[in-house]
Amino acid sequence: MAEVGxxxxxxxxxxxxxxxxxxxxxxxSKHQFSQPQLxxxxxxxxxxxxxxxxxxxxxxxxxxxRRVLRLHSVPxxxxxxxxxxxxxxxxxxxALGAAARRLGTAAxxxxxxxxxxxxxxxxxxxxxxxxxxxxxxxxxxxxxxxHWLKWLVVVDVDRQVLLSQxxxxxxxxxxxxxxxxxxxxxxxxxxxxxxxxxxxxxERNHTYIRQQLRAQSIIPAKRGKKTWRIHxxxxxxxxxxxxxxxxxxxxxxxxxxxxxxKLSARAPGRSLFTQLRQALLLGLxxxxxxx
Numbered sequence: 001m002a003e004v005g006x007x008x009x010x011x012x013x014x015x016x017x018x019x020x021x022x023x024x025x026x027x028x029s030k031h032q033f034s035q036p037q038l039x040x041x042x043x044x045x046x047x048x049x050x051x052x053x054x055x056x057x058x059x060x061x062x063x064x065x066r067r068v069l070r071l072h073s074v075p076x077x078x079x080x081x082x083x084x085x086x087x088x089x090x091x092x093x094x095a096l097g098a099a100a101r102r103l104g105t106a107a108x109x110x111x112x113x114x115x116x117x118x119x120x121x122x123x124x125x126x127x128x129x130x131x132x133x134x135x136x137x138x139x140x141x142x143x144x145x146x147h148w149l150k151w152l153v154v155v156d157v158d159r160q161v162l163l164s165q166x167x168x169x170x171x172x173x174x175x176x177x178x179x180x181x182x183x184x185x186x187x188x189x190x191x192x193x194x195x196x197x198x199x200x201x202x203e204r205n206h207t208y209i210r211q212q213l214r215a216q217s218i219i220p221a222k223r224g225k226k227t228w229r230i231h232x233x234x235x236x237x238x239x240x241x242x243x244x245x246x247x248x249x250x251x252x253x254x255x256x257x258x259x260x261x262k263l264s265a266r267a268p269g270r271s272l273f274t275q276l277r278q279a280l281l282l283g284l285x286x287x288x289x290x291x
Contacts, residue, residue: 003262004289009047010068012291013040016102020094025086033075038083039095040069045080046278046285049264052077084277092280093164097188099287100161112192112215115163115185116252117200119152119174122167122279123266149267151279152177154185157195157251160258162287163188167279169272175200179208191215195249198222206233218246259286 017036024031044065045055056077059066066074150170154163163185166177178200185191193216194209201219209217210233220241221234230238259265263285267278 006044006048006062006065007068009288010040010044010065013043013047013285013288014069016095016098016288017043019098020091032073033071033079035083037069037071038075038080039087039091041075041080042084042087042281043285043288046281047263047289049266051268052080055080084274084281087277089280092277092284093184096162096165096284096287099284099291100156100163100188102291103159103161103287112190113156113163114158114193114195114248115154115182115191116157116195116249117152117154117178117181118197118249118252118256119150119199120256121170122149122151122275122282124149124268124275147171149275149279150174151267151283152181153252153255153283154181155252155255156189157248160251160255161290162255162283165280165283167267167276173199175202175205178205179212182209182213186213193218193245195219195246195252197249201234201237203230203232203234218242218249220246255286259283263289 014036017039021035021039023034023036025035041055041059044050045052048058050058056074059069059071059074147169148171149167150172151165151167152174153165155161156163164181166181178196182191182194191213194213196205196217196219198220201221205219206217209215217233218241219237221230221237259282264282267275267282269275269278
């Protein structure tokens with residue numbers, strides 16, 4: 001569990017949710033719970049790594065938490081699940097950006113940000129990988145093939161805050177996902193330098209960063225054989241790679257480690273849609289945790 005208290009986290013989560021969501025979807029809503037309240041509860045769920053049923057129980061037990069969230073009654077776990085199903089990626093992205101701006105990433109006079117893009121895997125359930133390996137060792141049976149969840153983020157490495165994110169079923173090569181994610185991050189703060197590992201190595205990505213964003217791109221040119229002739233920025237990266245500047249990319253691994261140790265290393269759900277939403281809410285919960 002993270003060291004930030006439940007009440008400060010819930011207060012910040014409600015403020016950010018109120019800034020990006022209208023109180024109700026329509027005038028025909030029951031008006032029992034507002035949309036910002038439900039989003040704040042979902043962020044709390046990811047912050048504490050609760051299930052939907054556990055969240056309902058904890059809210060019933062914690063009167064101060066209900067007062068901070070301005071809840072006159074406790075939402076049923078099915079209410080939270082249905083709201084999660086209605087929640088779209090655009091709303092989560094807006095809340096992520098609002099939280100990042102509160103951390104000062106877009107403060108006037110601040111130099112252009114240095115960002116890094118990377119991906120990590122998230123578990124789909126609560127079963128530990130150690131247990132799975134032990135079962136395979138004792139039975140000798142091959143493990144069933146399962147897709148895993150891949151979570152991509154763009155991080156301001158100096159402030160260690162998420163600027164944009166995406167999730168999908170893995171394994172998959174995410175080279176083509178760099179332009180849209182970096183573009184989304186540029187809507188939050190001005191970007192001066194983009195760091196990424198060899199998975200995102202392509203001349204098209206270099207061209208986008210340098211011509212569209214007017215930023216510096218540092219991506220090692222390791223895709224393909226050393227004997228292949230490469231041109232443009234990729235040839236420059238192979239000839240004189242800026243190792244000292246690229247070293248800052250390792251801070252994105254620090255962010256992943258912090259999220260998995262302090263918050264959660266999984267995105268649970270019976271369907272891929274639920275798992276994707278859980279992953280995106282995890283990124284939002286981390287930004288709120290940093291506040």
